[in-house]
Amino acid sequence: MILIGMLLLYLAIKKNFEPLLLVPIGFGGVLANIPGAGLAEAGGILHLFYTVGIESGAFPLIIFMGVGAMTDFGPLLSNPKTLFLGAAAQFGIFATLMGAVLLSTFGIFDFSLADAAAIGIIGGADGPTSIYVASKLAPDLLGAIAVASYSYMALVPLIQPPIMRALTNESERKIKMTQLRHVSQREKVIFPLLLLILVAFLLPDAAPLLGMFCFGNLMKECAVVDRLSNTTQNALINTVTIFLGLAVGSKLSADKFLDFTTLGILLLGMVAFGIGTACGVIMAKLMNKLGGSQINPLIGSAGVSAVPMAARVSNKLGLESDPHNFLLMHAMGPNVAGVIGSAVAAGIMINYVAG
């Protein structure tokens, strides 16, 4: 198990895979497995981090606040239709849930509905959301789920392009999108409040995640609390990431991590991610069929929420087909829509399974 921790460290340092997360997770994994030191057992420091931050659900929520403070809803507001792309990409989550349920029906794995839900959420490609849901529904699987979701976030540039190429043809990839209109600051201030009101009325279970997200975003956009907003975006999110990483790492102990189930979770996570990408692209093509202003299907894949990697991948593929077609800003719309979508999906899962 110490070797796996070292492998994660190697991937982070040498291969630059999500180093911000894999360094603390890998090191936490190494620390947790030092025989006799008991860092990850009751009374140990890593166990303490875990209890305080993850079991309580606090760390993922604080990170979500920071993500909110870093998010610009401008592209989304100027083209609200892209929210549908973010919704479609969440199909990966539910399809995988179904896959996990099927696998345990056939007796290959032994997942409960709660486990299946927590595994499915990997398809949202949203680290904090996955950890939040896993800590609520399937704490046993938390280590594997966290590692899976963060590794897929890092693997976005490898997993997505083949799927996107297979589903689109050259002329679709060349579609130019209309210039985004200017979004006023007033709209940007009101949007998080609007989102919050909708969440409060319709889905209180998503309120912890989306509430913190909206709060972070409001702090950024209202422009009167720059000090708070800067702290949230930088110092706070970094501090929490360190402890979150160590605490997740402490779950990488041999008896729980090195088994068949982990492998299953990694596989299912990959499937979830692929289906999500595909659905986003297909949705974009469908929306083009229905009329309205044309959408380049490449931005559909950005509906999985890995911000901003997924949007960068869309941009890169767009440039390959047409070196003058910059899709980055267009892709940020579905990208942040994906964050909202996966938080909504998480709320539904928690509501249905736990409630």
Next chain:
Amino acid sequence: MESSSLMNDGLTLMLFGMGFVFLFLTLLVGATTLMSRIITKYEKNVGVLPEDGVPSPTAVIPRHGPLANPHIEDKTLISVISAAVHKYRSRHK
């Protein structure tokens, strides 16, 4: 028996979940569009120049000398451009 109920639960959750995600985001699209429209309308009436009024250029430093002629042209050019910019901004907010 137990496994079929797990299947059912999974299927229900999938349909219900996907339906709800779409419903929620559709509502959000509607609400956002409405909000943007209201704000755009409201902002159009704030700080708009009088109809057809050509705004006076604010940052033209008067200069004298042999090069006076080109300056007059500059002035008209600047007022034309600033009028266009104002019109564009008030329309595309």
